Amino acid sequence: MGTLAWLTLALGLLAAYPAVRFAARGWRFRAGATVRIVILGQVVGLVFILAWCLFAPRPDLGGIGWFAIALASLAIPLALGDALQSAGGLRVLSIALTAVTALAGVAAGALTVAPTLATATVAGKAVPVTEQTLTNGAQLTVRIPPTASGFSARDAHLFVPPGWLRDPSSTRPVVEMMMGQPGNPTLGATLDALHGLGAERLDDAPFVLVVDQLGNVKANPPCSDTSAGKLDTYLSKDVPAWIRGNLPASSDRADWAIAGYSHGGECAAFLGAKHPDVWANVVSISGPDKPGEHRPNYTRDTYYGGSLPAFEATWPKNILASTTYPEKMTGIFIAGALDTHFRPQVEATATAAENAGWKVTYWAVPDATHTQTLEPGLKTAYNQLIGGWVTSGAVPAQADRFLCSPDQDARACGLTQAAAVAGTVAMADLSVLAVFLGAQLLLFFRRGRRLRVDAV
The missing domain is CATH 3.40.50.1820 (Alpha/Beta hydrolase fold, catalytic domain)
Structure with missing residues (x-):
């Protein structure tokens, strides 16, 4: 596994603790602050990815790293929201976790965008891609x-x-x-x-x-x-x-x-x-x-x-x-x-x-x-x-142009990758929301049934 893959794995592990605490608060309808921060973070992350793919010289070289940035835009707000909603010793732990998550997110983002800044310049001449x-x-x-x-x-x-x-x-x-x-x-x-x-x-x-x-x-x-x-x-x-x-x-x-x-x-x-x-x-x-x-x-x-x-x-x-x-x-x-x-x-x-x-x-x-x-x-x-x-190995393995055809130009390829990231994030958010609402409805009907039984 490369450095970017390890950082992505670390982001996932670091997000686990605040995610569990977020779920516990959400179950009791006490996660409003974290929800707002997470939504804002994901919007900022997706806007950044889209803007970068529109203006960077080689957005197609971001590849699967765009998903690492999307994960960071979820993990960092989760950790920050948990820190804001915690108290005492748990708040200190959450702040420390937020700092580590932010560092991992920034590092993953840097590794992702670095190749996208490369330009195909040979002998002082820009070669069109x-x-x-x-x-x-x-x-x-x-x-x-x-x-x-x-x-x-x-x-x-x-x-x-x-x-x-x-x-x-x-x-x-x-x-x-x-x-x-x-x-x-x-x-x-x-x-x-x-x-x-x-x-x-x-x-x-x-x-x-x-x-x-x-x-x-x-x-x-x-x-x-x-x-x-x-x-x-x-x-x-x-x-x-x-x-x-x-x-x-x-x-x-x-x-x-x-x-x-x-x-x-x-x-x-x-x-x-x-x-x-x-x-x-x-x-x-x-x-x-x-x-x-x-x-x-x-x-x-x-x-x-x-x-x-x-x-x-x-x-x-x-x-x-x-x-x-x-x-x-x-x-x-x-x-x-x-x-x-x-x-x-x-x-x-x-x-x-x-x-x-x-x-x-x-x-x-x-x-x-x-x-x-x-x-x-x-x-x-x-x-x-x-x-x-x-x-x-003098000829390196082909660059990761994730989801792109070999002849797809750099801008179109980058936007394809950005669209895939946005779609994945939307599907994941809607899936979590559906599970949460489904569980709440199930509890609501079970409580209603108990109330009717008690009334009888």
């Missing part, structure tokens, strides 16, 4: 400043998962993704893959930031720091720094992944192998085994000053062979079974990662060419990553 975003997530275009690298990158595109929008006070894993060449840093393939996994996986998805590692659609630079730009610095320092400063992302490296397709796949393997302190998970889909693999001599001469050792030092398999990985590394390598050019290169990198001690998954997508591998490759990779993060 609507039926659409709660179902499909949100997409944002963001500018990542090249503070350390000076690299002239195009805008990145960010996917905000719907599950996080339901609980914006939580953190999520994050994937830094790169597309191929020629290409653009767009979310299309990622969204197709995540939606293809179904609503549950979509809810549990990480933040996905698709970044630009090319500079323009026709460029084909290596992902190391070269005369074409400090891409390594941009991708391993500028982008992670932006993520830490702008996203509610987990700080655990186990919850960070670097991923890419084709040119981006080689970059992901290179960056993951070189920077294990940043990423614990690497996804390479149809990635070459070296930068500029189709023109190695040109790449060597153009970007590495003609130095073969400098060029070979950036090949993922060489970095893997010369690096020790004391912490767990996971590599997911995928190629098309029909991709006779890149599949052997992906297999070579996967083998080097396995030899370096990584936990490696390799899959040759049946009947798939180079381009046909992208979507099934992403689906497989995201499914494996998300499954691991759910198991580890």
Whole structure:
């Protein structure tokens, strides 16, 4: 049981003593003062719940805690009424009980309303919580400043998962993704893959930031720091720094992944192998085994000053062979079974990662060419990553949106919860009143019968 549940239980137990005394007084029609206080307290409690649900940013996150506030609006007036109608030593006891009940009520109320103040703000932008975003997530275009690298990158595109929008006070894993060449840093393939996994996986998805590692659609630079730009610095320092400063992302490296397709796949393997302190998970889909693999001599001469050792030092398999990985590394390598050019290169990198001690998954997508591998490759990779993060707890359990459908917006959900609380309170009050009146009527008729018998 959580803290709120324990406080709710405590409120119920604390209300028991004044409730018994209230019932005893009510039976003798001497509980008028307490009745007035209780009615006032419940009205105040229900008005507070309704007003909060109308104006708080996220009233849907109050959940079952609204019932705790309703219970407090009953328990505190009961205790206060008993204190006012008691005398002597019992009054001292009742005052002490009222103070403890009030403290428990205030604590339960604070725990209930705290999540409702959360706002879905990412990278300084407020994300609307609507039926659409709660179902499909949100997409944002963001500018990542090249503070350390000076690299002239195009805008990145960010996917905000719907599950996080339901609980914006939580953190999520994050994937830094790169597309191929020629290409653009767009979310299309990622969204197709995540939606293809179904609503549950979509809810549990990480933040996905698709970044630009090319500079323009026709460029084909290596992902190391070269005369074409400090891409390594941009991708391993500028982008992670932006993520830490702008996203509610987990700080655990186990919850960070670097991923890419084709040119981006080689970059992901290179960056993951070189920077294990940043990423614990690497996804390479149809990635070459070296930068500029189709023109190695040109790449060597153009970007590495003609130095073969400098060029070979950036090949993922060489970095893997010369690096020790004391912490767990996971590599997911995928190629098309029909991709006779890149599949052997992906297999070579996967083998080097396995030899370096990584936990490696390799899959040759049946009947798939180079381009046909992208979507099934992403689906497989995201499914494996998300499954691991759910198991580890990096993806938290869904927030308690009590009584609400998954796509119901925050305001409507909060008002649904408030209506349920009001209805429950009304039913409980009417039930108590019915029992009391029924008992009184029964006594009245029994007394009348006795009087008639005595008269005879």
